[in-house]
Amino acid sequence: MSRIAYVNGRYLPHRLARVHVEDRGFQFADAVYEVIAIRRGAFVDEDRHLARLTRSRGVLALAAPMSEAALKLVIRETVRRNRVGDGIVYLQLSRGAAPRDFAFPAHTRPSLVITVRHMRIADPRLVAEGIAVITVPDQRWKRPDVKSVSLLPNVLAKQRAKEAGAYEAWQIDAQGNVSEGTSSNAWIVSAADEVITRQADTSILKGVTRMAVFDILARKGLRLVERPFSVAEAMAAREAMLTSATNGVLPVVRIDGAPVGDGRPGPLALSLAAAYRAFMDGEA
Numbered sequence: 357m358s359r360i361a362y363v364n365g366r367y368l369p370h371r372l373a374r375v376h377v378e379d380r381g382f383q384f385a386d387a388v389y390e391v392i393a394i395r396r397g398a399f400v401d402e403d404r405h406l407a408r409l410t411r412s413r414g415v416l417a418l419a420a421p422m423s424e425a426a427l428k429l430v431i432r433e434t435v436r437r438n439r440v441g442d443g444i445v446y447l448q449l450s451r452g453a454a455p456r457d458f459a460f461p462a463h464t465r466p467s468l469v470i471t472v473r474h475m476r477i478a479d480p481r482l483v484a485e486g487i488a489v490i491t492v493p494d495q496r497w498k499r500p501d502v503k504s505v506s507l508l509p510n511v512l513a514k515q516r517a518k519e520a521g522a523y524e525a526w527q528i529d530a531q532g533n534v535s536e537g538t539s540s541n542a543w544i545v546s547a548a549d550e551v552i553t554r555q556a557d558t559s560i561l562k563g564v565t566r567m568a569v570f571d572i573l574a575r576k577g578l579r580l581v582e583r584p585f586s587v588a589e590a591m592a593a594r595e596a597m598l599t600s601a602t603n604g605v606l607p608v609v610r611i612d613g614a615p616v617g618d619g620r621p622g623p624l625a626l627s628l629a630a631a632y633r634a635f636m637d638g639e640a
């Protein structure tokens with residue numbers, strides 16, 4: 357079945373879907389986005405994703421393209437037309453098309469694009485095997501808390517990971533601490549069974565999956581510590597893992613080629629991955 361994309365009020369065959377050559381998302385990365393997982397036809401944590409979209413566009417002073425209720429309807433209609441059970445919905449909101457000028461144009465209509473695709477969410481094979489990460493310098497702008505499409509450093513880092521045979525790159529800040537992955541949040545488990553992830557200030561994206569895992573930790577009575585951790589600490593950690601809407605919870609078993617713990621997925625990461633899967637299935 358052919359894919360359908362939503363572009364500014366119209367549902368179009370995916371291969372014909374276009375935005376203008378002077379769209380500010382294309383020319384300036386003057387745009388924000390969200391990725392929401394779809395599990396058995398239902399959205400995982402949709403409200404938190406839409407709240408983050410509102411926050412991201414607020415930081416850029418981007419107008420809402422429509423009410424949130426209308427947006428939810430359009431998302432549902434796009435997913436319905438694509439008949440996707442398990443996959444993702446991608447939303448991108450830009451400041452629209454205008455003659456090229458750095459400052460905001462006086463009049464533009466925001467441009468909204470929604471695409472949907474099949475995907476294996478929180479792939480059980482990756483959970484069972486665990487994944488490898490490499491480390492790279494964090495070369496991003498100073499507001500990674502905004503989910504903007506300004507993703508060139510993330511693209512280059514992910515490509516380096518791929519070339520190194522790794523799944524993700526952990527970006528390292530000027531102090532030698534892990535900020536986050538290119539498209540995921542980073543976690544470790546200490547010898548004292550503390551589950552550690554960086555505090556969500558302006559240095560990282562406040563992951564929706566990260567928040568869902570906070571809820572799981574609270575339910576399980578596990579100890580959460582929000583603070584930066586260094587690469588050396590991560591390499592010496594008992595366990596490591598990453599989280600994102602597409603991956604759920606994934607055990608990290610190698611950092612820059614060195615095994616984490618015994619080099620196999622840790623028990624805590626596996627139990628959090630299972631709990632997150634149960635949460636996703638509960639949404640469905």
Ligand code: PDD
Pocket residue numbers: 391536537538539540541560561562563564565566599600601602
């Ligand atoms: N990325 N950090 C970064 C830089 C991200 O791009 C993402 C998500 C996350 C995890 O956030 P969440 O749990 O809300 O997915 C953290 C999405 C999946 C993407 O760009 O495809």
